[in-house]
Amino acid sequence: MIEGCDKAEWKPGSKYCGNACRAFGVILQLEPACLLCETFPKMDKSYFCSASCSNKSLDNAPVLLSVPAGHQALRTVTDQWTKEWKHTPNPPQIRFMWLIVQNRSLHNAFEAKLQAIDASHNFKAERMFPANERRRWHGTKRECTVGDPGTTPTGFCKSPTCSMCIVMQRSFDKEKSAPGSMFGKGVYTSGTSSKSHGYIKQVAPSRYRAMLLCRVLAGKAKKLTQADHNLVAAPAGFDSVRGVPGGGLNYDELIVYDNNQIRPLYLVIYDST
Ligand SMILES: [Zn+2]
Ligand SMILES: [Zn+2]
Ligand SMILES: [Zn+2]
The missing domain is CATH 3.90.228.10 (Phosphoenolpyruvate Carboxykinase; domain 3)
Structure with a gap:
């Protein structure tokens, strides 16, 4: 949760209310960013925030x-x-x-x-x-x-x-x-x-x-x-x-x-x- 945001979690267990607060989590350096979009927090054991960013990096490879x-x-x-x-x-x-x-x-x-x-x-x-x-x-x-x-x-x-x-x-x-x-x-x-x-x-x-x-x-x-x-x-x-x-x-x-x-x-x- 971002301090000051009083909206409910997007779904139970997710830390944020939605994409705006997810991005804010990166800006506040609470979480490391996805290496591709550099906007949203990366997933565990991945360099990326989503399958979409992971696939996009392979599409553009090398x-x-x-x-x-x-x-x-x-x-x-x-x-x-x-x-x-x-x-x-x-x-x-x-x-x-x-x-x-x-x-x-x-x-x-x-x-x-x-x-x-x-x-x-x-x-x-x-x-x-x-x-x-x-x-x-x-x-x-x-x-x-x-x-x-x-x-x-x-x-x-x-x-x-x-x-x-x-x-x-x-x-x-x-x-x-x-x-x-x-x-x-x-x-x-x-x-x-x-x-x-x-x-x-x-x-x-x-x-x-x-x-x-x-x-x-x-x-x-x-x-x-x-x-x-x-x-x-x-x-x-x-x-x-x-x-x-x-x-x-x-x-x-x-x-x-x-x-x-x-x-x-x-x-x-x-x-x-
Ligand atoms: Zn929020
Ligand atoms: Zn991403
Ligand atoms: Zn060279």
């Missing part, structure tokens, strides 16, 4: 939706960023964050893969998320300034070599992995934000740097401490490879060998120093 300061998602990501920054100096400040909404076919292929991996093993019994989903960092080349202040929802650049814009629009392609990579031909991510920072490359002048936080379906992960350059698929009986520190590796890595086991989730923009 798009970038600004995650405002104070949003729970931004706090969670900032915590993960800070906790997993293992190099000196201290972690740079995250300034902006964007939700990456990809088209329905990419969205559906990922969901199908999630269901398939989850059905293959009882992850729940091991207290894991469905399909052992993890959030992992990926640093890559940004030729433009996408994500910096002034970015529009469709502000991807047109360069065929801007990895950042290509991945955000079309997702990852394991064929693009660098030849001779430690665990073969796959898509590489890390839980260590400062390790992924070592892979970014900023081309256009900017006072900011950009990194991706990804959804990765680790499934059953094979732990490896030594390089195996010839891998083109996860070892038999496994869905991914976890490079574990020790041996030849200083920081953790998670590698998937199926393009549908990974999607970029957030574009994270942080200070260059």
Whole structure:
């Protein structure tokens, strides 16, 4: 209820009398706003206020939706960023964050893969998320300034070599992995934000740097401490490879060998120093 409004709840259990007061709940910062309309409070466990806003974002995909300061998602990501920054100096400040909404076919292929991996093993019994989903960092080349202040929802650049814009629009392609990579031909991510920072490359002048936080379906992960350059698929009986520190590796890595086991989730923009 909004203070000063004496109208009855719109229906029992709803907090407001109607749309005017719902919107007021956002203006008064009582509740986080829908990332699309930026007008009404978001639903639980969703970025959006309604199925309509969720569908509209997919209709317009690929798009970038600004995650405002104070949003729970931004706090969670900032915590993960800070906790997993293992190099000196201290972690740079995250300034902006964007939700990456990809088209329905990419969205559906990922969901199908999630269901398939989850059905293959009882992850729940091991207290894991469905399909052992993890959030992992990926640093890559940004030729433009996408994500910096002034970015529009469709502000991807047109360069065929801007990895950042290509991945955000079309997702990852394991064929693009660098030849001779430690665990073969796959898509590489890390839980260590400062390790992924070592892979970014900023081309256009900017006072900011950009990194991706990804959804990765680790499934059953094979732990490896030594390089195996010839891998083109996860070892038999496994869905991914976890490079574990020790041996030849200083920081953790998670590698998937199926393009549908990974999607970029957030574009994270942080200070260059
Ligand atoms: Zn009211
Ligand atoms: Zn909305
Ligand atoms: Zn670009």
